[in-house]
Amino acid sequence: MFMQANIIGCLTLLVTLGTAFKEHPHFCIETEPLLLSHIDRHVVIPSEKDLQCHIKATTLTQNEKAVLVDTLCADHGSTTVKRDNHHFLRLHNGELRGRGAQSEVCANGANSVLAWVPYDMVLRNYAAELNPKERLTYIAKATNVEREKTELCHFPHTDLVNAVTDNLFTCVVMIFGDNFYGLEDNINVLVELEPLMYHLRNITYLPWRNVSNSYKMHLGDSVLRNPSGERKPIYGSLNYEFVEKILVNMTSVYQDKKLARLPLLFEHRSSVLELDSDGVGGLDVAEKAYFGRSMDPRSEVKVQVIGQWVDQHREFGADIYEYYGHGLRRYRQPLAGAQLTFVRIDNTEPAFMAPESNNLAKASLFRDHKTDKLKEDPSGNFTEWENAQEEDFDEDEPGFYGWFVVISLLLALAVILGIYLVVRTHSRRNKQRQMYDLANTNVAPPA
Template identity: 50%
Template sequence: MSSFGRVSFSLRHNLLYALLLCCCCIAVTAYEENDKFCIRTQPMLLADIEKHINPLEGDPNCRVLATTLTVKEKESFTEIMCKDHGTSYKDSYYFFKLRNGELRGRGTHKEICNGITNPLLAWVPYHMVLENFAQELNPKEHLSYIGKATDVEREKTELCHFSHTDLVTNITSDLFACIVMIFEDNFYGQDANINVLVEIEPLMYELRNITYLPWANVSTSYKTLLDRTTLNNPNSEPKQIYGSVKYGFIEKVHVNVSSIYNQNLDHLPLLFEHAGAVLELNDLGIGGVDVQTKAYFGRFMDARTSVKVEVIGQWAEHRQQFNADVYDYYGYGIKRLRNEIHRGEVTFTRIESTEPVFETPDSTHLTSSSLHLLGGQKFERLEMAENVTISPEWDTDAYYNAHPYPGFYPWFVGGSIVVAVVLLAVVFSMVRIWSKKEEKRLYKLAASSA
């Protein structure tokens, strides 16, 4: 595994984290660096070759060892292969293409000279090519491969080419010949330290120097329980009490791979620079990073009281566009700038905000508290509890519904209504009796007057 940010995922106590982790690990096809294939950037000196130093010393696990070309070797290659054996010539000289130590195909010197590609070229000892790749080749082909021969006695290194047949039939050192490129009037045997030219193809693309564009689209999702705690006010007077809880989650990163690969890139896994680390994404562009943080909260509390608190978090998705530099990553920490991309798309899924839920109400400071009643239900995904509503204010009706008055209250109300009805009937009867008496008195007065 490389040093470039192999993010280690660990399950959290909360089931949500485990579910999100599973989402991040779907269809992972990212490459793991082959520990049998090694790349080094420092060539062996003639003095080391003369002493017959084993190139595998110091790393005995390397089955295939590739050494990148020096600046002078690149200049010599361009001078000889592109001028003396340029694209106008009929003959083509081949080199092998390796990715992660596996044979991927072959290319010709004309591809390099025409500027079609700018490959990372390296040398692999002839015997390693013979042992690991010769059996994959068709023995009926008639090709010539580019190599270099180093003569220790003459202290000279020259580009040469050898036959495909010599490689696949394992020609002995006495009959093997690597013919010098320049004049082709000299040749070297296997005892002259023959190396074969190869191209190392990148394992991944690394997106670095990321700059986010102003456009962003944010949408919120369900809420989840982060932690539980208790606030205590041991003082003899009411005061504001503050607390905090630590919580962790996996921030999911989802890069829209179609916005990356449509810019003349092969479909390789991606390394994404984010939050001070380099994340390895799978072939769907999904990865994640562990986040550890704190949530702070507080409320005004009566003297010598305590309240239980559940801290819940709101998940949010941030969709953004970005520009970045694309680097080819070859393994063993070797990378090279390829080009720039514009308006790539990425989505971050993270806990964006938190809020406390106080389980015990404060009778004297209801309006100053942020209380939520869920009728004893747990804080789970809201879509699984559709009848649950969360309000940032104190719900008085809900509280009195959940805490009714003692049992005598209905009887008291009913009795009061009965007494009121009786009193009303008595008053109505008295008014009728008085009205009849008044009518009789008026009638007598009228009769006497007549």
């Protein structure tokens, strides 16, 4: 009961950790931008992926980031751009998490993960969450196929919250402000993607390991059988499963104060585990235990396999990546001197029960038992162990050896009888010779 309760508790922990985070099912991140030559005005049949992606963000290329910084932050001889403070939206797992200002892009050199989201998607999913009374402008880019060019522009906050979808909507070009784009053009709004968690990759462990043993656990039962007629070693194996628990020291990971305290993704046993904010995670592990012993002929022994829980304290280094969802990750910085603890089963050992021998004295009983089974089941389907027993018993039935013993006894009896007859005949002859000699002694001596 204790073992079952322990396993159920570990599996509950694993299920809880597995459902701690779920990526937004209708939010997609694209890393390849749409080229100007691919944008056309003909009707395009949406693919299944487009139907599932209600919100699609396409990350900026390095060239686009350079143009963005140059347009927003460089001195182009106009004081208007410097006074402007355009904004962008912040998204976390597809959800609106606030807004950022133009000055932030200039301060970090657009080092964050910036992306474009089509205006109609922003209008459907985020406009209702904004305050209509605010007087802001948002950074966007407009693409016109007929003029074969794409330019950075900005549009008013009121057009977004009021859901302007006619020709009144305009996107004004950033620098000169003499070009205007409407909704009939391809408008994309600038957004910043926030990381969901950190991904620890390329993990390397230090050679030292501190191990502390815990209690022992019953892993399963098995049976070793030796159906042959000679003593020999018999081997077996047992499959067992357990939940390996991982405890990462979060203080040792967040040594750099610049790192936000996000959940962790941890690479272990060719899998990526999700750890919660306390650094706790688990993995369902399947192992196999091997055991064996030398056994008497036609014997079997029951086996209980026992494993010991151990705590392995280790120190490791890794590369920290920022994970944004849907497989998008970006290298952040290296990590050294982090600590963790593995709670796993180690040092498995068999516990053999008292052997139950099937010796020759029980052979007839087993044959009668098999005959009864044959009456019940005419198909004659038996286990490999029973068949092996029957074969061994057939080998032990009287054959040439019995006749050899009988013939040997008869020959020995004949030899003894022959010796007896020879001795008796020889004895009679000696007795007759003695009588003849005695008769000769009674004759008178010659005169």
